[in-house]
Amino acid sequence: MQDFDGKTAVITGAGSGIGRGMAEYAAASGMNVVVADVQPDALDETVALVRDTGAEVMGVLTDVTDPAAVENLAAAAYDRFDAVHLLHNNAGVFQGGISWQRTLADWEWVMKVNFWGVLHGIQAFVPRMLAQEEQGDGDIHIVNTSSVAGITTVAYSGPYVVSKFACAALTESVAHDLRAQGSSIGVSCLVPGAVDTRIAQSERNRPDEPPGEAQAPDHWFVAGALGQMTAERGLPPIEAARIVFDGIRNGDFWICTTDAYEEIMQPRFDAMLARQLPPGAQY
Ligand SMILES: NC(=O)c1ccc[n+]([C@@H]2O[C@H](COP(=O)([O-])OP(=O)(O)OC[C@H]3O[C@@H](n4cnc5c(N)ncnc54)[C@H](O)[C@@H]3O)[C@@H](O)[C@H]2O)c1
Numbered sequence: 001m002q003d004f005d006g007k008t009a010v011i012t013g014a015g016s017g018i019g020r021g022m023a024e025y026a027a028a029s030g031m032n033v034v035v036a037d038v039q040p041d042a043l044d045e046t047v048a049l050v051r052d053t054g055a056e057v058m059g060v061l062t063d064v065t066d067p068a069a070v071e072n073l074a075a076a077a078y079d080r081f082d083a084v085h086l087l088h089n090n091a092g093v094f095q096g097g098i099s100w101q102r103t104l105a106d107w108e109w110v111m112k113v114n115f116w117g118v119l120h121g122i123q124a125f126v127p128r129m130l131a132q133e134e135q136g137d138g139d140i141h142i143v144n145t146s147s148v149a150g151i152t153t154v155a156y157s158g159p160y161v162v163s164k165f166a167c168a169a170l171t172e173s174v175a176h177d178l179r180a181q182g183s184s185i186g187v188s189c190l191v192p193g194a195v196d197t198r199i200a201q202s203e204r205n206r207p208d209e210p211p212g213e214a215q216a217p218d219h220w221f222v223a224g225a226l227g228q229m230t231a232e233r234g235l236p237p238i239e240a241a242r243i244v245f246d247g248i249r250n251g252d253f254w255i256c257t258t259d260a261y262e263e264i265m266q267p268r269f270d271a272m273l274a275r276q277l278p279p280g281a282q283y
Contacts, residue, residue: 001085001086001139001140001141001186001248001249002249003139004026004029004030004031004085004086004245005029005030005031006030006031006032007030007031007032007083007085007086007139008031008032008033008034008077008081008083008084008085008086009022009023009026009031009032009033009034009084009085009086009087009088010034010036010073010074010077010084010086010087010088010125011023011026011033011034011035011036011088011090012036012037012062012064012073012088012089012090012091012117012121013036013037013064013090013091013092013145014035014036014037014043014046014090015035015037015038015039015041015042015043015045015046016037016039016042016046016197016198017195017197017198017199017237018090018145018190018192018195018197018237018240018241019035019037019046019088019090019091020046020049020237021236021237021238021239021240021241022088022090022237022241022244023035023046023049023050023057024049024050024053024238024241025238025241025242025244025245026055026086026241027050027053027054027055027057028053029245030055031055031085031086032055032056032057032058032081033050033055033056033057033058034057034058034059034060034073034076034077034080034081034084035047035050035057035058035059035060036059036060036061036062036064036073036091037059037061037062037091038061038062038063038064038091038205039204039205040061043059043061044059046059047059056081058076058077058080060072060073060076060077064089064091064113064116064117064118064120064121065112065113065116065117065120066120067120067123067124070117070120070121070123070124071120071124073124074124074125074128078128083132083137084125084128084129084132084140085137085139085140085141086140086141086142086143086248087121087125087129087141087142087143088142088143088144088145088190088244089117089118089121089122089142089143089144089145090143090144090145090190091113091117092113092114092117092145092147092164092199092202093109093110093113093114093199093202093203093205093206094110094160094199094200094202094223094226095107095109095110095159095160095163095202095219096156096157096158096159096160096218096219096221096222096223096226097156097157097158097159097216097218097219097222098156098158098218099158099159101216101218102158102159102216102218102219103211105208106159106211106216106219107159107162109206109207109208110159110160110163111159111162111163111166113163114160114163114164114166114167115163115166115167115170118144118167118170118171119170121144122142122144122170122174125142126142126174126178126185129142129185130181130183130185133183133184133185138184140185140186141185141186141187141188141248142174142185142186142187142188143187143188143189143190143244143248143255144167144168144170144171144174144187144188144189144190145167145190145192146164146165146167146168146171146189146190146191147160147164147167147191147192148191148192148193148256148258148264148281149161149164149281150164150165150167150168150189150191151165151168151191151254151264151265151268152264152265152268152278152281153278153280153281154280154281155280156218156221156222157222167189168189168191171187171188171189172189172253174187175187175253186248186251187253188244188247188248188252188253188254188255189253189254189255190244190247190255190257191254191255191256191257191261192235192240192256192257192258193235193256193257193258193260194229194230194233194234194235194258195230195234195235195236195237195240195257196230196231196234196235196236196237197230197234197237199226199230200223200224200226200227200230201227235257239257240257243255243256243257264281264282267279268281
């Protein structure tokens with residue numbers, strides 16, 4: 001897709017961070033914007049920000065872990081704008097910790113948002129997008145937000161890493177399936193490096209009681225480091241959004257927000273070809 005003006009974007013997790021940056025960038029590119037989030041006040045703030053730019057905007061309160069809610073999001077977007085040209089399955093949460101120490105509830109929460117949430121988006125939107133394509137609309141693109149932690153591994157982050165690998169694998173599978181079905185719908189997997197967002201405070205939207213410092217020192221240790229890294233070295237979300245739009249225009253499948261992509265990936269592939277455990281990623 002080269003031209004975004006007059007087209008429609010749907011962005012999940014748009015109440016904060018990268019999703020909000022995407023909503024602002026989409027509006028500045030002349031798009032109609034449908035923003036979804038589970039946190040009502042944050043969603044309202046994004047709607048107001050986008051509305052102030054003069055763009056058409058609709059906010060839909062959506063918990064991506066609920067397939068009915070995501071189906072409702074798709075129905076609302078198509079009702080209002082008749083077509084969706086850019087779907088960004090972006091909502092995500094961070095759950096770190098040592099694999100065997102984190103509870104099943106910890107694992108379930110992060111998998112539900114970061115993997116099932118993206119799958120719900122694919123299942124609700126792709127059939128509608130295929131019908132839209134059949135009616136002659138050739139400009140449709142899907143972006144799923146994985147992470148550099150979805151293509152490399154590291155200690156103390158098993159639940160997050162596994163959820164993001166699942167998201168990346170799903171994204172590749174969807175792209176292959178669309179090609180195999182003769183569709184030209186574009187697909188990209190966004191693998192952000194550090195972006196200055198509220199990702200390290202993800203527990204604010206956890207539906208059950210998150211484990212405290214005493215129960216999960218392994219998680220809080222790494223969440224603290226993540227918070228420091230994103231605050232000190234993170235890109236502004238609007239800059240991450242610019243990189244996403246450039247990547248879509250370029251037809252890139254992997255869209256990475258860090259210049260260190262090659263340095264991050266090369267040691268992984270070298271180790272795999274040597275049949276060794278890849279080194280823990282340095283972000
Ligand atoms: N910030 C980074 O450095 C970084 C790096 C790699 C990947 N990511 C990924 O980028 C995406 C966006 O995160 P961010 O960094 O902007 O963090 P953020 O916390 O600022 O924004 C995430 C948004 O997702 C929403 N959300 C959480 N659970 C939800 C649910 N069940 N349904 C709907 N919305 C929900 C939150 O309310 C929030 O508005 C996530 O998938 C994250 O894993 C971020």
